Amino acid sequence: MANFEFTQNLSFGQYLPTNSWFHQRDPRAKILVIFFLMMAITFARNTYMVLAGLLIVLFIFLISHIPLKNALRGIRTPLPFLIFIAFFQLFRFSPAVDNPLILSIWSFTITTQGLFAAGTIILRFVSLILTISLASFTLSTSDLIYGLQSLLKPLNWLKIPSEDFIMVVQITLRFLPLLGQATEQIAKAQAARGAAWGVKNQNFKQRIQLIIPVIVPMFLTSLQKAETMALAMDSRGYGNHLTRGAYRQLTFKAQDGFLLVAALIISALLLFL
Amino acid sequence: MALLIEVNRVSYSHPVPGSPPHPALRDISFQINQGEHIAIVGANGSGKTTLARHMNALFVPDSGTIRIMGLDTKERANHMKIHQRIGMVFQSPQEQMIATSIEEDVAFGPENLGLTTLEIQQRVRHSLEQVGMWDQRTRSPQHLSAGQMQRVALAGILAMQPACIIFDESTAMLDPFGREDVLRNIETLKQSGITVIMITHFMEEASLADRIIGLHQGRLRFDGSPEDLFTDDKLVKSMNLDKPRVLWFAQQLTPWIPTIKSPLTVEQFKKQIDPRPAPQIFAPLDDHHFFRNTQENLVIGNHLSFTYLQNTPLAHQALEDISFTVREGSVHGLIGATGSGKSTLLQHLNGLYLPQTGDLKVGPFEVNQETDLLQLRRYTGMVFQNPNYQLFEQYVGDEIAYGLKVLGITGAELRERVKLAMSQVGLDFEEFKDRMTFALSGGEKRKVALASTLVLDPSLMLLDEPTAGLDPIARREILGQMVRVHNEGKTLVVSSHQLEDLALLTDHVTLLSEGKVVSNQDTEKILSAHELLHQYQMIAPIAAQMASVLHEKGWMVPENIIIGQQLVAAFQTLGELNG
Numbered sequence: 001m002a003n004f005e006f007t008q009n010l011s012f013g014q015y016l017p018t019n020s021w022f023h024q025r026d027p028r029a030k031i032l033v034i035f036f037l038m039m040a041i042t043f044a045r046n047t048y049m050v051l052a053g054l055l056i057v058l059f060i061f062l063i064s065h066i067p068l069k070n071a072l073r074g075i076r077t078p079l080p081f082l083i084f085i086a087f088f089q090l091f092r093f094s095p096a097v098d099n100p101l102i103l104s105i106w107s108f109t110i111t112t113q114g115l116f117a118a119g120t121i122i123l124r125f126v127s128l129i130l131t132i133s134l135a136s137f138t139l140s141t142s143d144l145i146y147g148l149q150s151l152l153k154p155l156n157w158l159k160i161p162s163e164d165f166i167m168v169v170q171i172t173l174r175f176l177p178l179l180g181q182a183t184e185q186i187a188k189a190q191a192a193r194g195a196a197w198g199v200k201n202q203n204f205k206q207r208i209q210l211i212i213p214v215i216v217p218m219f220l221t222s223l224q225k226a227e228t229m230a231l232a233m234d235s236r237g238y239g240n241h242l243t244r245g246a247y248r249q250l251t252f253k254a255q256d257g258f259l260l261v262a263a264l265i266i267s268a269l270l271l272f273l
Numbered sequence: 274m275a276l277l278i279e280v281n282r283v284s285y286s287h288p289v290p291g292s293p294p295h296p297a298l299r300d301i302s303f304q305i306n307q308g309e310h311i312a313i314v315g316a317n318g319s320g321k322t323t324l325a326r327h328m329n330a331l332f333v334p335d336s337g338t339i340r341i342m343g344l345d346t347k348e349r350a351n352h353m354k355i356h357q358r359i360g361m362v363f364q365s366p367q368e369q370m371i372a373t374s375i376e377e378d379v380a381f382g383p384e385n386l387g388l389t390t391l392e393i394q395q396r397v398r399h400s401l402e403q404v405g406m407w408d409q410r411t412r413s414p415q416h417l418s419a420g421q422m423q424r425v426a427l428a429g430i431l432a433m434q435p436a437c438i439i440f441d442e443s444t445a446m447l448d449p450f451g452r453e454d455v456l457r458n459i460e461t462l463k464q465s466g467i468t469v470i471m472i473t474h475f476m477e478e479a480s481l482a483d484r485i486i487g488l489h490q491g492r493l494r495f496d497g498s499p500e501d502l503f504t505d506d507k508l509v510k511s512m513n514l515d516k517p518r519v520l521w522f523a524q525q526l527t528p529w530i531p532t533i534k535s536p537l538t539v540e541q542f543k544k545q546i547d548p549r550p551a552p553q554i555f556a557p558l559d560d561h562h563f564f565r566n567t568q569e570n571l572v573i574g575n576h577l578s579f580t581y582l583q584n585t586p587l588a589h590q591a592l593e594d595i596s597f598t599v600r601e602g603s604v605h606g607l608i609g610a611t612g613s614g615k616s617t618l619l620q621h622l623n624g625l626y627l628p629q630t631g632d633l634k635v636g637p638f639e640v641n642q643e644t645d646l647l648q649l650r651r652y653t654g655m656v657f658q659n660p661n662y663q664l665f666e667q668y669v670g671d672e673i674a675y676g677l678k679v680l681g682i683t684g685a686e687l688r689e690r691v692k693l694a695m696s697q698v699g700l701d702f703e704e705f706k707d708r709m710t711f712a713l714s715g716g717e718k719r720k721v722a723l724a725s726t727l728v729l730d731p732s733l734m735l736l737d738e739p740t741a742g743l744d745p746i747a748r749r750e751i752l753g754q755m756v757r758v759h760n761e762g763k764t765l766v767v768s769s770h771q772l773e774d775l776a777l778l779t780d781h782v783t784l785l786s787e788g789k790v791v792s793n794q795d796t797e798k799i800l801s802a803h804e805l806l807h808q809y810q811m812i813a814p815i816a817a818q819m820a821s822v823l824h825e826k827g828w829m830v831p832e833n834i835i836i837g838q839q840l841v842a843a844f845q846t847l848g849e850l851n852g
Binding site for chain 2: 140141142145170171173174177178181182185186188189190191192193194195196213214216217220221224225228229231232233234235236237238239243244245246247248249
């Protein structure tokens with residue numbers, strides 16, 4: 001870690017405004033499409049359907065004009081972890097008549113089914129990660145907030161304060177870069193006084209030892225920031241009025257409905273075929 | 274004039290867990306009328322911010338009452354109306370941004386008022402246009418400069434259509450242009466009839482107000498006009514304040530120019546001087562800097578470039594082809610508007626960032642991928658801009674000892690070296706070693722940060738905005754410590770928006786703009802080059818501004834004057850000639 005740009009590793013705020021047809025859809029429709037796809041990919045039983053899900057996600061990448069290079073960057077980091085999980089799937093099944101043995105080492109056996117399961121799990125996770133990055137590329141934070149706000153409004157009938165929940169989401173999104181900056185500053189301050197930040201040839205333990213002293217001051221400064229932010233919110237009248245107004249008003253068009261219905265049908269097919 | 278704010282015998286104590294509450298305001302009473310422009314002044318910790326937060330009902334007094342347009346702040350039901358009428362712009366631009374885009378942040382207040390979408394949109398547009406940020410409305414706050422963030426914060430308040438706006442040290446973190454910008458906006462607000470209350474450490478800003486409220490240790494010590502406050506030397510001193518520098522210097526010039534009558538701003542100074550019928554010629558300035566430094570270069574940078582977030586969509590070039598040198602034993606200044614690359618450059622000098630192109634030599638080190646960074650960082654100490662990020666231990670003693678402990682120094686030697694470092698910055702070892710770092714005042718925090726770097730005995734010290742946000746007295750103390758450190762033989766590189774400070778400290782200054790070196794000259798040459806400074810969004814030190822006013826009026830003082838003493842000394846060479 002030769003530099004201190006922690007914000008670089010945060011995958012938030014990657015919104016790519018290409019102004020494509022998909023980008024222009026109503027945020028609520030976009031949120032639901034992504035939600036349906038995620039559900040379908042997560043629970044699809046059939047490997048081919050997971051593959052189909054992946055192709056559909058890639059198709060949306062295509063129509064949103066998002067370079068696939070950007071999408072693939074998100075997979076690189078979790079890939080070793082995925083391979084690790086998939087590795088165990090290889091040995092999950094014992095050989096049977098309909099499950100021929102491929103390779104056996106001592107008492108471990110790799111079977112066709114195991115190979116299939118390992119492939120499925122990698123496929124499933126890669127598709128899910130791509131769907132999530134699709135969300136971050138096509139939903140601006142404002143889309144997300146106003147979309148969720150509108151979608152969760154029915155919860156108010158159940159006396160669940162959905163607006164407060166949305167505010168929590170909004171503040172969290174706002175806070176993440178602040179947190180990244182604070183961490184960067186503290187790490188730099190410690191490095192400047194002799195902590196081995198940015199020094200090469202360190203083992204894993206030495207790296208962990210560097211991180212721990214950063215955490216406590218990071219929480220302290222974050223709490224201070226949170227306090228200031230709370231004051232700023234208070235002084236601008238948050239929480240005093242029964243009904244909040246909204247800066248953006250969403251309009252659901254026929255095209256949005258078309259997209260939503262298409263996504264619903266495709267997801268159902270993925271799930272039940 | 275209608276009565277706006279009525280503060281009646283207010284006292285307030287901050288609750289402190291596990292110990293008696295800390296009294297912050299004691300028996301304060303005053304009234305503010307609609308349309309007034311008021312400055313609240315006082316040393317760090319005198320209760321200014323606490324008072325301001327009472328005036329928009331963020332805090333409620335322990336005893337006494339505050340009425341805003343007749344509404345008692347103790348009644349929770351009144352808070353909405355009070356928040357709408359009294360807006361507040363905070364010191365730190367970052368934390369008052371709530372939403373993730375500018376327009377939505379400005380919309381936050383009106384949304385809370387429960388207005389219709391159309392009304393909110395109109396208000397957002399109107400107030401963003403007023404501060405000149407409408408064309409940037411979809412950007413995210415974290416990508417703005419501090420000055421721009423303060424403008425957005427102001428727009429967020431304006432959108433609520435308030436009767437009064439409180440600026441709580443809103444200019445402390447800004448560069449000179451950002452500050453002028455806020456002051457210009459305040460001027461516009463005044464004209465549109467909005468009451469302005471500003472808390473400030475800059476006495477020059479305070480003198481712009483119609484009326485000053487002075488606090489000292491939680492008590493109201495002064496309530497009157499700026500002239501009355503600043504011409505009362507005893508009172509100013511007892512409140513741990515400073516006179517505006519213009520007044521300070523001008524008072525010393527009265528023997529030669531009797532028409533001067535306590536001007537508080539350069540403009541007033543200008544008005545009070547009559548043009549001379551014939552120009553008065555002065556002897557050129559003696560070379561005031563005694564270059565103790567050798568001609569050896571300690572730092573040599575050649576064609577340095579650096580890009581943040583390289584190879585990502587957010588890539589941003591911070592340094593472009595920078596070449597500069599720092600002589601051993603000198604104090605070198607770095608100036609430039611926010612975002613010009615000063616901090617990035619400083620952080621290259623101790624290897625926090627490594628040059629992406631070009632080469633950099635710091636003392637015996639070549640700074641590149643192969644450098645032993647730990648050794649380099651022991652050789653170059655760095656004091657950062659915001660002491661809040663820099664102090665990470667619970668107790669002052671541990672904080673200062675941190676660097677030594679990392680080196681494995683313990684026991685008596687550790688104690689002695691911590692003690693020495695604390696005495697170097699004027700902190701008493703016994704009194705401060707067990708104090709909590711987060712409970713220190715701004716000035717004390719800076720001293721601790723300075724000591725925690727000095728303790729490692731670096732040969733080169735890097736200081737990033739060492740005096741930002743300090744009250745005048747604390748500022749003078751920190752400057753004094755820096756001079757002492759320099760006299761002990763260390764080389765200093767200081768970046769600052771306060772050209773006044775650099776005029777006193779440095780012998781060489783590099784001016785940066787948008788990541789490039791614009792100029793690299795002797796301090797007195799560059800700081801008296803008004804047009805150059807103006808072009809790159811800086812403002813010359815007061816003494817230089819006064820010198821140029823005197824020039825216009827036929828007092829041909831040397832053109833390279835940058836500090837007040839030089840100005841006075843120049844007049845002293847006239848002796849009795851004029852008298």
